[in-house]
Amino acid sequence: MRFSAQASEELGDYLDGDDRIRYLYQSVTEGRYNYRCLSLQQCVVHKLISAGFMVESLTYRDGNAILTGAVVGHEILQTVMETAGETVGVKLQRVYALRAREDASIAQQWDLTPAQTESLRYAVEMGYFVIPRQTTASEVAAELGISKSAFLERLHRAQHSLFTQLFGGIGEGRPDDDRE
Incomplete structure (x- = not known):
């Protein structure tokens, strides 16, 4: 743990007397005390790992720690979620099962409907996203047996779902935003 505060002997004495803190280091810079110490309490990551969470990555964005990982089994998932619920600021974003069938796991992973x-899949296979395009929306729709507007609606909903999950909900909840 590392933090700074206004110069105060009382705070230093309090921290030094707390049995939960070890190795307190205190320095003074420009009228502020800088503290570094090691807590005997396990951090959130250690608690989750002890509960069975297998950490794949730990990143920091906008002051928040984002853990990505896996658990094996329903009981371990329950234990990890109970542990996460006991900690501050932990939020489950998505749970999906790893499957042998690739199609099912992709749809589940990204919260897409089968139609999306x-x-x-057809748009990618037919070259709709290639620059320059190798096919038109009308041609993809005809291959699917649906109207062009139905295809474009499915495509836009799928893209919205994917991009919202990839970028953490950026742009959500701004209905009066006129940007295109």
């Missing part, structure tokens, strides 16, 4: 998944 099919529309994306």
Whole structure:
């Protein structure tokens, strides 16, 4: 733990007397005390690992720690979620099972409907996303047996779902935003 505060002998004495803190280091810079110490309490990451969470990555964005990882089994998932619920600021964003069938796991992972998944797959296979485009929206729709507007709606909903999850909900909840 590392922090700074206004110069105060009382705070230093309090921290030094707390049995939960070890190795307190205190320095003074420009009228502020800088503290570094080691807590005997496990951090959130250690608690989750002890509960069975396998950490794949730990990143920091906008002052928040984002853990990505996995658990094996329903009971371990319950234990990890109970542990996460006992900590401050832990939020589950998405749970999906790893499956042998790739199609099912992709749709589950990205919260896509089967129709959205099919529309994306046909669009990719037919070269809709290639620059320059190798096919038109009308041609992809005809291959799917649906109207052009139905295809474009599925495509846009799928893209919205994917991009919202990839970028953490950026742009959500701004209905009067006129940007295109």
